[in-house]
Amino acid sequence: MEKGFVFGEEALGFISFGQMYAGASDEQVIHAIEITLKAQLQFDGSYFVALLEQLKSEGITSKKQAFQYAQNKGIISV
Numbered sequence: 001m002e003k004g005f006v007f008g009e010e011a012l013g014f015i016s017f018g019q020m021y022a023g024a025s026d027e028q029v030i031h032a033i034e035i036t037l038k039a040q041l042q043f044d045g046s047y048f049v050a051l052l053e054q055l056k057s058e059g060i061t062s063k064k065q066a067f068q069y070a071q072n073k074g075i076i077s078v
Helices: 009-022 026-040 045-058 063-072
Strands: none
Touching: 009 026, 009 045, 026 045, 026 063, 045 063
């Protein structure tokens, strides 16, 4: 039995587009993916891009900062 989440081509396209569009780091992309999956229970490309833009504009780079931001905005709960 395998664990994890498998991304389809469409999701991979959104991830690549989002990173280039926002000028985000790999770390910001990873955090945005994790939060998107936790909040939406699936990968939602437009949600991911919007969240990634927020992380970038706020200068959030660490996982701790990203999850704290998401909690403060009511995106996810503990």
